[in-house]
Amino acid sequence: MSDVEGHVLHGLLEETAGDIVIRLDARGFIVHASANIAALGLDLSGALLLPHITDLAGPEHAPSLGEHVAAALAGGEPGGWAEFPVIACADRTFCRELHCERWYALSLRPMRDSRGAPDGALCLMRSVQQLRSLEGELHARTVTDPLTGLANRAAFCASLRRYLAQGGGQMVALFAIDAMRALLLRYGQRTADEVVWGFAKYLETMALPGHEVAQLDGERFAVALPEMTSRGAREWAEEVVATFAGLAAPASAKAPQLTASAGLARIECTVDWTLREAELGLVLARAGGGSQVAIAGYRRAA
Known part of the structure; x- marks a missing residue:
């Protein structure tokens, strides 16, 4: 990671305490993430294979997240926030407990190299679990006595x-x-x-x-x-x-x-x-x- 990218990440981390900052390569693989990604059960420090950003999403939401990220990585305009559920558990592959599922929103900022070619993206993941819970509660109130x-x-x-x-x-x-x-x-x-x-x-x-x-x-x-x-x-x-x-x-x-x-x-x-x-x-x-x-x-x- 370059000094410029490191400075950008450091600044984002200071401004968005609690959010997760992620650096993607041109194919959507996670090459760096802020330390609080551990809250999702991920430890990138000892990973032999880099996870893809779509690996974070539940199976039903991975395709739509992949389309959202691919459009940004191709050099297009950022498409706003994409919301998807994440299995926040160390046993991410097999865990199916509802209390381990948390909703996050992802925003991307495309990056370019010195020649102006697309070079991955910086991402900000923000928890929207509380908002989702409130929306669910409001919906329940409208359909129940x-x-x-x-x-x-x-x-x-x-x-x-x-x-x-x-x-x-x-x-x-x-x-x-x-x-x-x-x-x-x-x-x-x-x-x-x-x-x-x-x-x-x-x-x-x-x-x-x-x-x-x-x-x-x-x-x-x-x-x-x-x-x-x-x-x-x-x-x-x-x-x-x-x-x-x-x-x-x-x-x-x-x-x-x-x-x-x-x-x-x-x-x-x-x-x-x-x-x-x-x-x-x-x-x-x-x-x-x-x-x-x-x-x-x-x-x-x-």
């Missing part, structure tokens, strides 16, 4: 659209806690929230592998039932309703009797049509006194 942690209406409707795009025909169940309004007026919002949270956890427990559970509003829950026939969906929903009535049986005459009802529908036509049919089944079930399961035009006590 804050009280129960279940998928919300928007997320569930998106799932229904995917089922419809695949041809539809799957079953969906719409559950509601009976007399929820009366419970709220008598015992208050805190108790109502506890009941809603408890029923959400109960539904998650009763759900079978592949079922998608969501909370549509304060008292309605929906469950997508792929690969279930109408009869199988009805039997499962009846078991859910009957078991809940048994588990929630009051311990004293003063305690409230909690029950739930369900309406079933086939995922067809549109999202709105599907949910409307399920809602109609729920109305029929509750009209019979609650703790029942019904499809529009059909009702059967649990």
Whole structure:
């Protein structure tokens, strides 16, 4: 490395504490890196073979990173920052632990030799893990209910659209806690929230592998039932309703009797049509006194 390059690297290191500075040759191999690259599980001091910059990225992101770096090494204009996950572990080849994966952003500055020909690049790698984590948290908040942690209406409707795009025909169940309004007026919002949270956890427990559970509003829950026939969906929903009535049986005459009802529908036509049919089944079930399961035009006590 020339004195000029060493001076540039030294200056960059002073300005970007915590970032990783890398010198690439014309083919993209790492010929020098700041000492903090050890945080990624790499030790270049004793390396017999120089690693390529794409060796840092996960397998699915290595090709796109390679294209980004190749364009800069060819003498083109820097293409901004490229983000990719890095396995930050000494056992980089075989480690598959999620906690070892960290996201970094890479920026390149093409270098030229004394004749003006492309001569590799100086790179700056900056951790964007915290930003990625915040983005993931914000996304989770937009698709989940804050009280129960279940998928919300928007997320569930998106799932229904995917089922419809695949041809539809799957079953969906719409559950509601009976007399929820009366419970709220008598015992208050805190108790109502506890009941809603408890029923959400109960539904998650009763759900079978592949079922998608969501909370549509304060008292309605929906469950997508792929690969279930109408009869199988009805039997499962009846078991859910009957078991809940048994588990929630009051311990004293003063305690409230909690029950739930369900309406079933086939995922067809549109999202709105599907949910409307399920809602109609729920109305029929509750009209019979609650703790029942019904499809529009059909009702059967649990």
